[in-house]
Amino acid sequence: MMLDTTSITHAMLEDLRERVQKTMSPKRYTHTCAVECMVARLCELFCPECTLELRAAALLHDITKEESLEKQLQLCRDFDIIVKSGDVLAPKTFHAKTAAALIGREYPAFASEAVINAVRWHTTGHANMTLGEQLLYLADYIDDSRMFPDCVRLRNYFWRADPAAMDEGARIAHLYDTLIMSFDMTMRHLLDENATISLDTILARNALIEKKTGL
Numbered sequence: 075m076m077l078d079t080t081s082i083t084h085a086m087l088e089d090l091r092e093r094v095q096k097t098m099s100p101k102r103y104t105h106t107c108a109v110e111c112m113v114a115r116l117c118e119l120f121c122p123e124c125t126l127e128l129r130a131a132a133l134l135h136d137i138t139k140e141e142s143l144e145k146q147l148q149l150c151r152d153f154d155i156i157v158k159s160g161d162v163l164a165p166k167t168f169h170a171k172t173a174a175a176l177i178g179r180e181y182p183a184f185a186s187e188a189v190i191n192a193v194r195w196h197t198t199g200h201a202n203m204t205l206g207e208q209l210l211y212l213a214d215y216i217d218d219s220r221m222f223p224d225c226v227r228l229r230n231y232f233w234r235a236d237p238a239a240m241d242e243g244a245r246i247a248h249l250y251d252t253l254i255m256s257f258d259m260t261m262r263h264l265l266d267e268n269a270t271i272s273l274d275t276i277l278a279r280n281a282l283i284e285k286k287t288g289l
């Protein structure tokens with residue numbers, strides 16, 4: 075069952091932080107908290123009313139990231155997630171699906187559509203992402219714990235333009251530019267690694283370019 079309104083409180087987030095900490099390594103927890111901070115900063119700019127739900131989504135986004143491929147496949151069977159033959163070539167994409175599925179069972183108080191979908195799409199993106207999905211996706215890419223050169227570059231690109239000083243239209247355009255750049259980086263990286271590229275990632279990038287040009 076999905077909640078249709080947000081009823082998340084700061085006290086609930088406090089408890090959630092403690093709970094998720096027990097399910098992951100210290101390194102993953104540090105990243106998780108950094109994503110929570112970053113998504114809260116992005117919410118301030120784009121959607122203050124989304125803050126509590128997206129903080130919750132940030133805390134939940136990687137709850138299955140450290141599970142083995144075998145466990146991911148087991149979770150897919152448990153939750154009737156369809157696994158296509160090519161999916162095992164991109165094992166990193168499983169955790170977004172399995173984490174989203176697990177929220178309803180293990181964390182029902184946070185199981186709103188906005189939380190589940192932000193978690194579901196935080197790795198690949200998809201065509202026509204909602205603002206909440208975009209913000210968690212970006213926060214996961216540029217959180218302050220990330221030192222990978224592409225992440226540092228994207229973090230600097232986004233913040234050095236001073237989005238807080240922009241008017242709303244320019245700020246959204248800047249968000250789209252930043253997201254497009256992130257998809258370009260991801261795809262370039264996957265090409266260099268001879269890895270498969272999720273169709274959802276290509277569609278996400280195309281949709282943003284179309285939106286930007288007003289198509």
Ligand SMILES: [Fe+2]
Nearest residue numbers: 109135136214
């Ligand atoms: Fe993450």
